[in-house]
Amino acid sequence: MPAKKYIQKFRTLDNSIPEIKRYLGRGMDVLDVGCGRGEITCGVAEYVDPGKTTGLDPDPDCIADAIEAATSEEDGMNVDFLVGDSHELPFEDNSFEIVYSYTVLHFLIDPILALKEQKRVVKPGGWVIAIGVRDPLSIVRFSHCPNWEKAWIALSNYYEEVRNRYRSSKAKPSRFMEEERKKIDSFMMTYTSWNTGRKCAGWFKQIGLRNLEICVTSDNVIFHDSFRFKPGSWDLLPRVNPEDKDYDESAIQKPLDDLYAKMVESGELEQKVLDDAVKEVVAWYKNPEAFSFFPIFFAAGQK
Secondary structure: OOOOHHOOOOHHHHHOOHHHHHHOOOOOOOOEOOOOOOOOHHHHHHHOOOOEEEEOOOOOOHHHHHHHHHOOOOOOOEEEEEEEEEOOOOOOOEEEEEEEOOHHHHHHHOOOHHHHHHHHHHEEEEEEEEEEEEEEHHHHEOOOHHHHHHHHHHHHHHHHHHHHHHHHHOOOOOHHHHHHHHHOHHHHHHHHOHHHHHHHHHHHOOOOEEEEEEHHHHHHHHEOOOOOOOOOOOOOOOOOOOOOOOOOOOHHHHHHHHHHHHHHOOOOHHHHHHHHHHHHHHHHOOOOEEEEEEOEEEEEEOO
């Protein structure tokens, strides 16, 4: 099956990360950490040609699709894709002018280690850039849904416990995450930091990057008649209706349901809070004034 069938056409350099263009230039060597299927990576490769662009991702299937799509381009492009761990980059020191990630930093079990690796492989004077960093605990909602927020805070606390177990284990990030995935069968739900956006500036400073540039925007605006106004898209709650076929069980919903059940069983979350949160969500979607958004961070630092 052609790889291009998997490529998301809306994920392009211009649509997704146009703000990175002012850092890019012809002839630059660029690394995309967490490149997925390479839609954006290929746009960057075209923009910096004849420089070399490299995409790295832990998912072999994504990398296979990216390679097939890139090699099928008629004009070809100076781009490579390889499987790798963000926490242990397989490159020599001072290899790239730009190292960037898009919607990645909040999924990493050890973001400081990953950023140190990015700083290591970027050349002196080059930039480490994190784009699309999520911060769901900063969400603004109208009307207020207090039990919904309690459930989200409980999820955030769960993820922090995952990170604490990682720190105590002294295991390599890749090995630790492999074991975690055996407990909950979903990459996305294994670890997510829900306040990464507010922390990333401090992390950039902590590892010694300079000339920090921080920008906060939001493209996750949800209101009636907006394309994101769909139950389940950003609710991260148990299914309101178990028979609803719109939920993607394999990707998010089934593991999330299982996780909530474990949290209730362990006493980390009250069942009543969870039930009331679902009721709030149902009412929120019926409210003609329903509105929400959460901040998305852009951070850049120079070596």
